[in-house]
Amino acid sequence: MKIIALIAALMAATPAASASLTVSFAVTEVPTGQIMLSLYDSETAHDRGGKPARVAAVAVKEGKAVAQFDGLAPGRYAVKSFHDVDGDGKMAVTPFGMPTEPFAFSNNAQPQGGPPAWAATSFAVEGDAVTHSITIR
């Protein structure tokens, strides 16, 4: 019993394996506004309109923005993002519902008539200092 208690105590004292991710954005439309992004941790959620693991809104300053995510379980992740140029928190659309603000995906994966799939956008997040860069044109 003592052994089991010891193991339990050790488990509690050791943090669960944890990773952190820094996503840096460069924008080209205007150097202001904000980046709205969703971070996905599963192919199903990413490709079939499910819920993201995290969301963030980060201000654009001098054409750049940085989003920081801590306490992530190590694994594969993907980002969908858009440059909220007018800062209203929503993707602006045409009367036909097509986006008019610039958007981008992790790995700078290119859309082909729809958002690129997890296979093209996902990347590994292992450890505590993963960085990922996205350019939003």
Add this chain to the structure above:
Amino acid sequence: MLDRRELFRNALMAGLGASLPAEAMAAGLAAAAQPQWALALGDVEDDIAPRSLTRLHGRLPQDLAGTLYRNGPALFRRGGTAVNHWFDGDGLVRAYACRDGEVTLRARFVDTTKRRVESGLGRIVQPGFATPARAGAVVASSDDTNAANTHVIAAGGRLLALWEAGSAHALDPATLATSGPVTFRPDLKAMPFLAHPRIEASGRIWNLGLSGRHAWVWRLSASGTFEAGQLITMPRASYMHDFTMTQRHLVIVLQPWLHEKASLPFSTGMVWRPEQGTRVLVIDKDDLTRQRVFELPALFFFHLGDGWEDRGGTIHFDGAFDDSPLFATETAAAMVEGRYPRTERPLLKLISLYPDGRARISATSTTAEFPRNPVGNAGPRPTYHVGGYRPERPFARSIGRWDWQRGRGAEYDFGAHQIVEEFVPAGRWLVGTTINMTARATEFHVLDSHHIDAGPVASFRADVALPHSFHGSWVAA
């Protein structure tokens, strides 16, 4: 998934058991087997620097000073790849300037995203009307697939090179340099703008942009600035290349080639449902919610003439009509490969929509395409068109004038060695181009619109054969 061209090449390889590299063999076969008319779908490698045309006969009329701008696809193949359809080549805008008795030509490709992506890769990759997306395609917006290859109009000191499922591209009328896609208002970025805007006598421009059963009704000033826009919902999601208009009404012909699923390339989402007939939506220009719908048998068309209303309130308009979309689905695809399979020939017909709700079609036996009318004519008017279609070859070989009041027409046959492109009214004159297959050169002709059957009053020849263009505009100096 194999596309049409790849299937074609694979069939050749299998049939011949060839050990030659596929591209070398395809090029060799292409050179040996291409019919003369393949010039009309040839590739132009670079912009055409300004050059004088050689006068063949006649004189330019004194009162004809200005420029005929024309647009049409002029690059269909890159590396070992090709587009799958005539409508998917890169738009080349040509300017035929008439001045001091001389005609000069220059031509420049519209600098589209499609063209930049594909010239960078050296391959055709962007999806189009009937060309599938291939590895390397980038499609973030409809404008990424915009070939800007269908029509060119002038408004507000600039040219607008038009396609149908994306933005107009603005061009400099003197240099033909592209300044880019036009966004008329920030929320209208990359909105579809059909290649056939209708222009009132005042110069005001009406157009549609389509998305399934929805249409965005564009209204621009004579100088091409945004005046108004409104979303309407139509009874069905028809394929539509053109619409027409009277002084008071927009007339939208909803043929039974229906957009049943969103897929790329575009044509794969279309289904022909002749049993559902044709509907014609008539909308009051002063109040777009005031609408009437007329019923007609199944028709297929690309192009309509200007409409008019008689004193009794009956709306009339003509157009070039087929019985099915066979040309769009098969013929215009095969033509890129130098083949001309069985097809229909379009006939000139008049549609009349009566105040009591009846609708009637009056047919002629005249084969016709690319109908054009004198600018700003609100009443009955002649229709100028190309014609003389024959079963043995594609494209028109004559120019015609049809008078609906008298129920008769006149025609001038340029001959079996000529491919006749659209002719455009320019005051009293008609100006247009042909491809002379014997001389292997593009020609520029002027006809007297009152004496079509006398043939050109003046003809000029370029030192180059440009591929068949679709539509254009005369801009008086």
